Amino acid sequence: MEDFEQHLKNALGRKEQPAWFEAKVLAAATPPQSRPQPYWRWAAALAAMILIGTGVLVQEERQERAAGEAAKARLQLALKITVTELSKIQKTVRTSTEEE
């Protein structure tokens, strides 16, 4: 190799990177770890779901019970009316039988 080329090799010898370079690249290449959700968040979410579910069930049960009570009352009224009407008819029949 000619001297001149050796001079070029000397001039273009490898240089050391800055001391922090390796750590900087490794830090940039490592993805930030996803923070774990605290357990109480999951517990709170579960409790809220249970409360909402229970509330809905209780409300549905109340509505069904109210509807049942109303139907029962209507039936009782209808029976009363029927009994009254039947009594009246019975009375009328008895009166007419006695007259004969």
Add this chain to the structure above:
Amino acid sequence: MTFAEVLRANQSMVFSLAYHFLRDPAAAEEVAQDVFMQLYRKMDDLDGAKHVTFWLRKVTSHRCIDYVRKRGSQATISLADVAEPSIPEQHGDPLLNRRLRQLIATLPEKPRMVMVLRYQEDLTPDEISEVLEMPVGTVKSHLQRSLEMLREKIDRSMGDIR
């Protein structure tokens, strides 16, 4: 090989390529970091240390050329504008080394990268042509013309060192 091992083995090579080409330690650090981040995403596609080294040389060379093109007309700077970072010389005459680096910095992008790959990495014209994706004839012609220019300017300013 893990990413950390590849980084440790090649960081000096990548940084030096960028440093000799750009002559700006901060810009060289930026380019070198970008190259390694690209490598990190590409690690699974590369097979073996030789392939990794070839890939790093290729990507670093292209990134340096792109960096200069984006930054502006770096190739036309005058010698007076070329900064010389204060890094201690390991071999040879510090004054001559400094002068040679200044002259190399005035070369257009591709011949400059050819010179850096040839004399920093000791690559053959065939290897340089693969890295820079250019015909071997063009690499040889860049080398010949750059050497002539450098010899002439060095002879003029410092006397015959051949």
